Amino acid sequence: AQSVAQPEDQVNVAEGNPLTVKCTYSVSGNPYLFWYVQYPNRGLQFLLKYITGDNLVKGSYGFEAEFNKSQTSFHLKKPSALVSDSALYFCAVRPPNTDKLIFGTGTRLQVFP
Amino acid sequence: KAGVTQTPRYLIKTRGQQVTLSCSPISGHRSVSWYQQTPGQGLQFLFEYFSETQRNKGNFPGRFSGRQFSNSRSEMNVSTLELGDSALYLCASSPLSLAGVPGYEQYFGPGTRLTVT
Numbered sequence: 001a002q003s004v005a006q007p008e009d010q011v012n013v014a015e016g017n018p019l020t021v022k023c024t025y026s027v028s029g030n031p032y033l034f035w036y037v038q039y040p041n042r043g044l045q046f047l048l049k050y051i052t053g054d055n056l057v058k059g060s061y062g063f064e065a066e067f068n069k070s071q072t073s074f075h076l077k078k079p080s081a082l083v084s085d086s087a088l089y090f091c092a093v094r095p096p097n098t099d100k101l102i103f104g105t106g107t108r109l110q111v112f113p
Numbered sequence: 114k115a116g117v118t119q120t121p122r123y124l125i126k127t128r129g130q131q132v133t134l135s136c137s138p139i140s141g142h143r144s145v146s147w148y149q150q151t152p153g154q155g156l157q158f159l160f161e162y163f164s165e166t167q168r169n170k171g172n173f174p175g176r177f178s179g180r181q182f183s184n185s186r187s188e189m190n191v192s193t194l195e196l197g198d199s200a201l202y203l204c205a206s207s208p209l210s211l212a213g214v215p216g217y218e219q220y221f222g223p224g225t226r227l228t229v230t
Contacts, residue, residue: 034218043117043203043221090156100146100169101219103156 002027006104013081021076021107023091032094033074081111117222125228131192134225138206145187150201199229
């Protein structure tokens, strides 16, 4: 079955420290991978995507993600966390030849001052 | 450009009633998808519309339906509401069909919070 896993319900990090939010996927073929962020009472905001090419993808607000095909992972990273980064983060995959996004369960990022 | 707009933002309905939610995509976007977000099930795909045609449908009962108009605006309808239908319903748009140009990201609206009592 096609699926996305975000193994951590919550990630806590101090402001100024690097952060990583993990995502692994299970799909057949080469997927398209996305990260979205959700702030309270808001919809999802697009952060970045991997389609093909360079495994390191840079996105909005200083976030980046690294695609690792052998480990079927697409971890979200940021070198220096901000308190304003505190939000709910979703990893999503679009399997080839499908029209829908499959989302992970979300990871709540808490950045402490 | 204005973002995706959804109306109403909040809705309270009684079990057994029906409800219609509206979504206006970003100008120029022709694909509209709907998702249901609940604490227990997370984000689940409902359906996608492109050029007034339903392209794909998720695993939801027939009580959930939708349509798209010629101006790309979309509505979704839920009939015979159940308590379990309480959720945040998100609409997302993209320039083209996800099948046609798979690399396009979707842009989400703020959602409609439906509460069924």
